[in-house]
Amino acid sequence: MSIGHLRLLVLLAAVSYLPTLAFYYVGEEAIFPIVSLEMWHQRDWTQQSLFGLNPLHNPLFNWLIIPLAALTGWEYVLPVTRAITVAATLATAATAGWLAWRLRREVAFAWFAALVYLTLADVLLYRGWLAYVDPLFGFFVFAAIATLWVACVERRPALIALAVASLTCAFLSKAFTAYAFYGGAVLVLMVTPQWRRVLLSAPSLALHAAAALAPASWLALLPANGGQGSRMFAEILAKLAPPGPLEYLQQLAGFPAETVLRLSPAILLAAYFAWRGRIELHSEFKPHFRTAAWIALIGYLPYWLAPHGAIRYLVPVYPVIALALAMLLWCAGEQAATTTRNWLIGAIALKFVAAVFLFPYYQSHYRGENYALAARDIIARTSGHQFYTMADTASGLSVAGYVDVWRYPAAPLRWAPEHWESGFVLTETVDASTGKIAARYVLGGDVLYLLCRGAACRAKP
Numbered sequence: 001m002s003i004g005h006l007r008l009l010v011l012l013a014a015v016s017y018l019p020t021l022a023f024y025y026v027g028e029e030a031i032f033p034i035v036s037l038e039m040w041h042q043r044d045w046t047q048q049s050l051f052g053l054n055p056l057h058n059p060l061f062n063w064l065i066i067p068l069a070a071l072t073g074w075e076y077v078l079p080v081t082r083a084i085t086v087a088a089t090l091a092t093a094a095t096a097g098w099l100a101w102r103l104r105r106e107v108a109f110a111w112f113a114a115l116v117y118l119t120l121a122d123v124l125l126y127r128g129w130l131a132y133v134d135p136l137f138g139f140f141v142f143a144a145i146a147t148l149w150v151a152c153v154e155r156r157p158a159l160i161a162l163a164v165a166s167l168t169c170a171f172l173s174k175a176f177t178a179y180a181f182y183g184g185a186v187l188v189l190m191v192t193p194q195w196r197r198v199l200l201s202a203p204s205l206a207l208h209a210a211a212a213l214a215p216a217s218w219l220a221l222l223p224a225n226g227g228q229g230s231r232m233f234a235e236i237l238a239k240l241a242p243p244g245p246l247e248y249l250q251q252l253a254g255f256p257a258e259t260v261l262r263l264s265p266a267i268l269l270a271a272y273f274a275w276r277g278r279i280e281l282h283s284e285f286k287p288h289f290r291t292a293a294w295i296a297l298i299g300y301l302p303y304w305l306a307p308h309g310a311i312r313y314l315v316p317v318y319p320v321i322a323l324a325l326a327m328l329l330w331c332a333g334e335q336a337a338t339t340t341r342n343w344l345i346g347a348i349a350l351k352f353v354a355a356v357f358l359f360p361y362y363q364s365h366y367r368g369e370n371y372a373l374a375a376r377d378i379i380a381r382t383s384g385h386q387f388y389t390m391a392d393t394a395s396g397l398s399v400a401g402y403v404d405v406w407r408y409p410a411a412p413l414r415w416a417p418e419h420w421e422s423g424f425v426l427t428e429t430v431d432a433s434t435g436k437i438a439a440r441y442v443l444g445g446d447v448l449y450l451l452c453r454g455a456a457c458r459a460k461p
Helices: 003-015 018-022 031-042 060-072 074-104 107-118 121-127 134-153 157-173 177-190 193-199 202-221 228-239 245-262 266-275 286-305 311-330 334-365 369-382 394-407 454-458
Strands: 387-389 423-427 436-443 446-453
Touching (some): 018 334, 031 060, 031 074, 031 394, 060 134, 074 107, 074 134, 074 394, 121 311, 134 177, 157 177, 177 193, 177 286, 177 311, 245 266, 245 286, 245 311, 311 334, 369 394, 369 423, 369 436, 369 446, 394 436, 394 446, 423 454, 436 454
Antiparallel strands (some): 423 446, 436 446
């Protein structure tokens, strides 16, 4: 494949994300927009707030959302949040291309590595645009690993400063697991004697000591965030809780199958060409392929073997896997290159069809637009009255997300207090002790109820 063709395909893959900015809420996307608006309203930049409660998560994603949403208008906070996610996805692809170029010094292969990452099914069709923190977290983790790798190859300890800075940003984006992914990469890189000397140099040791102090300082110096450490460790331990034997066998069998589905078409193409004996790795690729494969395997195994692993936790190693797959596909011969090109073009074409036609139809006919319609009706019904929420499912969060921004600059929704005399509350269940049914909203397979108490029940709908 020529450089021109590869650049065009990367551009088309990037453009295919634009329609997703206009989608309605999907899943639990509303969490970060809601939290960002509450932080802005309270002028609290270090502690998250979700319905007035502290979810004990790290706020770097919110720090990116808040100024952009304040600048464009809070009614656009969802597309702003998605735009940051897409930017992180494209930055990850760029980093994969940069790493490929520094390892191989071949421009065409660098573009190909970026293309392979962007056309992984989970990245292209779902994870790459969804307004969750995972793509941003994945970018920072991978950027840290890629920069450290290049520092070792080029024997430039100064680059480790960038790796440490990116690693710290990864922690501030999400969780301690950033250090696990990075630590796995360090172990792999330490195997090569020349690289070990770089990693054990005085500048490297000093910078990594500073990296170790960063999370401790964050948790110790900000008392409001003191519970974050225990919350993160509790989440890790929860994933290790033993399930029943059948459930664990399903995890062991189903996780690899889901992985293949999420990383298609590249992983299927590589497996097919390997099976047909078409792949012969060039000698200059072999050491880098081994490094990428080991980093990916060490990052993958804990989530495969954990009783409650989930594929989305592997986003930080997606680009490492993409780099390894790119090496295999690049060395599969001219006929395989044509087949690969056609499959990647097909993946991008499918993305355009899904983004322009299929998903908008789904949202207008089943789940998505009805969140916005329900929010409009709720705002009209609750105007002039106290309004709380007790709905923390995806549907409840989505409706609350629209309510918050459309009522702004009024205060965001709060979780219902234990005692309140008159007003409305949004819930997923009907309980006579909570209130009377004022309205019922069917949102796809979910149902939300607007309950009233006291004088609010006599208000005209």
